[in-house]
Amino acid sequence: MTHQSKSAVAFIAIGLLIYAGLYFAAEQLMYRNGHSNPFFKIATATTKDFDWVILGASHAMPLDFSDFNNQMQNQTGLKIINLASPGTGPLYNRFVLEAFVKEHSVKNVLYIADSFAFYSRVWNEDRFSDSKMLRATPLTQNTMELLWRYCWSDGVDPRSFLDYLTGFSKINNRDRFQKDVWEGELQFDRVYRSSASAIKSRISYLFPSSDREAAMARYIAQFGKLSDTARQQNVRVVVIKMPAPAAFRAALPNEKAFDEALRGTLAARGIDLRDFSGELDEPRFYFDTDHLNRAGVSELFARYLKALLMEP
C-alpha cells in the first residue's frame, strides 16, 4: 500500500468515525426532542397492548394535542395511541400500522379518512421522503426492513431508505434543538375566523394533483390493503370522517365520488363508516380552516367519539 493510499484510508476512517459520532448524537437529540412522530410514539410507548390505534392525517392529530389523548383514556378506561401524522394518506398510514403491529398488539383501528389524502402521491409515496418525518423517526431494524419493502414493492423513492439508513435528515436537521411539535398543536386553543381566501388556498394546497380519478383508485386500494393488514391481526377497523366547517366542505372537489368509492370498499370488507363531517359547523370549534380546536375535539368526543370508542 502506498503512502497516499494509507493516507486516504486513514482520512476516510476518521471521517466515518466522526460521522458515527454525529449520527449517535443526532439520534439522542431526536429522542430528547421527539413528540408527535408516529414512529417515535411506537418506539417510546410504555404499554404493549392497546385498545385503539388512531390513524389518519392532520385532522386526526388534535385528538392527541396537549393532553387530550390522556383525557380520552381516563374517561373511557381504554388504552389509546394516536399515530396520525400531517399530510399522510393510506399508504403511509399502512406503513405506520405495520410497524406498530410488529411491536405491539391492538384490538381496534380508528381510521380518520380525508379525501385529499386519497388524491395524490404527494400525501402518500412522497411523504416517505419528507425530511421532517425522517428526522423524527428512530432508527430500528423493524422500520428499516419495512421501509426497504415499501421502496421495493410500493413505489416509494429508494432515497428515503438511504436517508433513513444514513441518518442524513437527523444530522442535517436545522431544528435539531427544537421539540418535534407540529405547528397545529401550538394553535390548539385558538378560535378561527372564517376566510374564503384561506379556504381557497388550503384547498389548492391539499389537492395538487390533476389526475385525481386514477390516484383515488390507487389509494382506495391502498386503504383496502391497510384494512387487510388489520384483519390479519384480528383488528377491527372503524372509519370516520371528521367534522369540517360547511364552507370548507363545500370547497372540497370530488367529495361525492370519494365517499362513494370509500363506501364501496368498506362495504366489501364489512367496515363501518361514521360520517361526522356535517357536525360541528360553528367556527368556534376550529383553530384554522379545517382542524378542530380543543373545544371542537371535546365536543366531538362528548357527543360521538366516546360512545364509539366504548362500543363492544
Next chain:
Amino acid sequence: MIFTSLEFFVFLPLTLLVFAVVDARWRCTWLLLASCVFYSAGHEVYLVYLGSVTVTAYVLGWGIERAAGGRRVALLTVGIVGLAGSLLAFKFYDFAAGEIERLIDATLAGRSFSLPRLGVASPAGYSFYVFSALSYLIDIYLRNVSGEQRAVNVALYLAFFPKILAGPIERAPAFLSQLGNRFSWNSANTVLALQLIVWGLFKKVVIADNLAPLVDRNFAIAAFAAPLELLISVYFFAFQIYCDFSGYTDIAIGVALLFGIRLMDNFRRPYLSRSTAEFWSDRWHISLAHWFRDYLYIPMGGSRAGRLRQYFNVMLVFVVSGLWHAGLGYGVGWGFLIWGVLNGTYQWISLATRGLWGRLGEAMPAVRGSAWLTILRILLTFHLITFAWIFFRAKSIGDALTVIRKIAVNLAEFPALIFRYPFTAEHAMGASLIALLLAVEVLDERLPIAQRLAAAPVPVRWGAYYFVIFGLLILGRWQAKEFIYMQF
C-alpha cells in the same frame, strides 16, 4: 441534473470510472454521451436545443474555415444572427409581445390586441452554450482555431457537462487543444479538484442557500418588510449570488479537472475589488467579461476609437450584459437593463475621474499606499455593486425603488436600531457564514488556500477538510434550489 443532487453523486463516479477504463480514443465520445445524459436528465427536449446549436456551430464553422472573402463574412453573419437571434427570441419575445400589447392597448384606449406567444422558456444553460458557439465561430473567422474539428470534439466543447449549465464560457482554442492530451491520473490535480468541489458545495448549499430564505422572504414583500430587514437582505443577497454562482464554478472547474480538463477561472474574490472596473474586468464572471471584451468591446473599437466612442462602447457592453442576465432567474424585466446601465455609469465615472485619482495619488503617495485607503476603496466598491444588485434581485423596478426608499428614509435610525433589534438565529447564522467566507477570501488573496493547505501539517489540513465536509452535512440545505445562474 444539478451538482447538489444525489443523482449527480452517483453519476459522477460512474462517469469517471468508465472514463478511466475506456480506450483513450473513445474518451471524448464517452464524455459527450455522459454530458447528454447529464443535460437531458428529466428534460429530454433540451437535447433538441443543444443539438441544433451544435449542428449550426459545426456546419457553419466548417464552412467559414473553407470559404474565402465575402462568403466567410456571410457565413459568420448567418451564425451570429441565427444563434443570437434564437437567444433573444427565447429570452425576450414573450416579454416584448406583452409589453407591445400593453402599449397598444393603452394607446387604443381599451381595444384588445394580442400577439402570438412562443410559450417556451429557454432551456437551462442556453445562454452559456450559445455564447460558446458564437465564440467558436468568431474564433474560426479570426483564425484562432481551425473549423475542421472532429464533430465529437465540437459537440463536447458545447456540451461538456461540468460547464454546460452555468459556464465558465470556455474558449474553443483552450478547450479543444486539451482534448488531444493523453489523460493521466495525477494526485495533485485530484486533491485540487476535490478541494474545489467541496468548497464549491459549501459556498452553494451552506452559505448561499442559508442566506436565500431571508432574502426571498423580504424581497417578496418589499413594501411590508421592515427597513432593517431589507438592508440585511440586500447585503445577504450580494453574498448569496456570489456564493451561488462561484460555488457552481468551483464545482465545475473541480469536476472538469477530474477528467484532466482545465477550465478558465471565473471568479477571483470579487468583493475584494478596489474599483468597479477591477470587479467587472478581473474578478466577477471573468469568462463573460472577457467574452464581451473580445467579441463586442474590442470589435466596436474599444478604447482606440476616441473618448466618446469608448464611453459608448462601455455602456453598450453593460447594457448587453444586463440583457443577457435577464431571464428565468428573477424574471425578464426592465430591472436588468437598469442594473446594466448603473454598472455602465460606474465605469463612466471611473473613466472620467481616472486622471484625477492618478494626480491625487502622485501628490499624496503615502495615502495612495495606505491600507486604510485600500479598505475604503474595497468598501466603496462593494457598496456600489451591492446597490446595483437591488435592481437585479427585485421583482420590478418599482420594488427596487421601494427597497431603496425604505432603506434611505430609515438610514439614520439604523445605528440605534441595531442594538435593540430582535435578531434571530437566521441573522446570526447568515452573518457568521459571511464572516467565514470573507476570512477565507482574505487569506486566499494573500496566498492561495490550496498552497496554504499543502504546506500545513496534516492535522490542520485534515481538520480544515473535516470542518468543511461536516459543515456541508450539518448546515447544508440540500433540499433547496437550483443554481441561480443556470436559469439565465
